[in-house]
Amino acid sequence: MALPLVGLARAQGSTSNAARFSLAYAPHEGSFASRGGRIEQIAFAADQGFRAWEDNEAGARPVDEQEQMAKALAQRGMRMGVFVASMPNWSQSRPLLGGNDDAEREAFLADIRKAVDVSKRLNATQMTVVTGFLDPRVPVDIQTARVIDVMRRAGDIMAPHKLTMVMEPLNTRTNHPGVYMQTIAQGYAVARGVNSPAVKILADLYHEQIQSGNLIPALETCWSEIAYLQFGDNPGRKEPGTGEVNYATIVRWLRAKGYTGVIGMEHGNSVAGRAGEDRLIAAYRIIDRQGGEA
Template identity: 75%
Template sequence: MSRRVVLGAGAALVAAGGAGIRTSAQAQSAARFSLHYAPHEGSFASRGSRLEQIAYAADQGFAAWEDNEAAGRPVAEQEAMARALRQRGMTMGVFVASMPKWADFRPLLGGNDDADREGFLADIRASIEVARRLDAKWMTVVPGFLDRKLPMEIQTGRVIDTMRRAAEIVEPHGLVMVMEPLNTLTNHPGAFLQTIPQGFAIAKGVGSPAVKVLADLYHEQIQAGNLIRTLETCWDEIAYLQFGDNPGRKEPGTGEINYGNIVRWLRARQFAGVIGMEHGNSVEGRDGEDRLLAAYRAIDAA
């Protein structure tokens, strides 16, 4: 596949010049996508190391990068990734600031144990320095699991209260915690936060620019569907999106979600944020990477 495919007239070209990996003579840049789609390590695994994958993604026209595991990486790796992204003019997407241990099924923010809430707030404090090193604005948080012995209203109130406390920690730094609703029907049975509207209600209850919703459309399609109407209704509390088709959680075009229509809707909204490509490739190896590129060129040109 040509690396000079043009998506449309007027698209800005990615600046040539390496991320400390390729020389300017070697780098050939495709037109940038119209939206900030963010691959992750593994999207282009055949191209080499994480930094080489970032350089390749930039050459293909991607303007963002996502790394859920960034907070757990050595400081030197965090700083190297941030340098690579700056050199290629790419935006850093989310990293995970706090996530429950899936094997524990602990209620965390909505339960009876204050130690769980204090542990969450400690994660948030630690994430401030991580965000600074990564040049990151958004961090993912997951409130934990349902406590089936407590009324939902009690749990919701506790989650709102804890997120307000977390907002007081990160808001002075200009950071945004994005709460991720997870589907309970395929991947995360028992999760507390299950839909975008539920996240909307919590964000409204918190009332801070530091607490918003991560709209992962793979999860929402499984749990509730009605994607465009849901985005439209909850839009003022959504700060970040993630794509992945259903079933299978692979690239757009492999399942039932009409991502072309969603991209058109986002462009009409002049969405300038990041869209994480939080999915695998349907085909392994370089053929799968070419298919991934073709899928995003297709929806971006829709």
């Protein structure tokens, strides 16, 4: 159901220095594009009460830009969410972390080593890992064993720095055909196999809704291995209230669980320009409020 414009201002609150959200929802560059560049968008988000920021592309940015962003977040009392530690080659369907070529796994581990320095510059403690693509030539069980092995090695790189990689299951029905990890349950199996605090799951509820649905039972069953969440409604991958997911109920469940981590707003705005930015803020005000009601 689309979010109505009626009552938008009331749902959003004041236009600046608004009350902080109860959970650490994290916008990203582009969420508030009309407000200026990255640093200006961070300042605007802080003024609206957002407590965190997410930037998938941060690892590929120049060092000075990483440092500037970290400084801006620290000045506004905001937490840094995830960045992508190792970006797949989507056009070539690589890497095949469960395949027969050790070179692909070694290249992945090289990316993880570089990500340690990135995380320190960003004051980030978590980073996204995509576990690559399925290799049709290799039995899936063999691929799973190899993915567990390489994730264990990656976890050994992260653990001394108290960093956590969060593996992101992706849907194959709409966005990413052929990827290896497709559900939160599959991520749970790999994370339990790795058995390390440095290797957990990123539960992107947009992807999970498309691939499997049954969101709260999936979260409940796999909760011990979930360290990060992302929101996005389906269909369309826009803000809560534009699709079929009842995000207020998800927020209520997360509060009951005592979740204090970051929730990435990994979606677009359903309306362009400032009207869409206002709608985005209002959508999160609504689920934040309704998620606290008995």
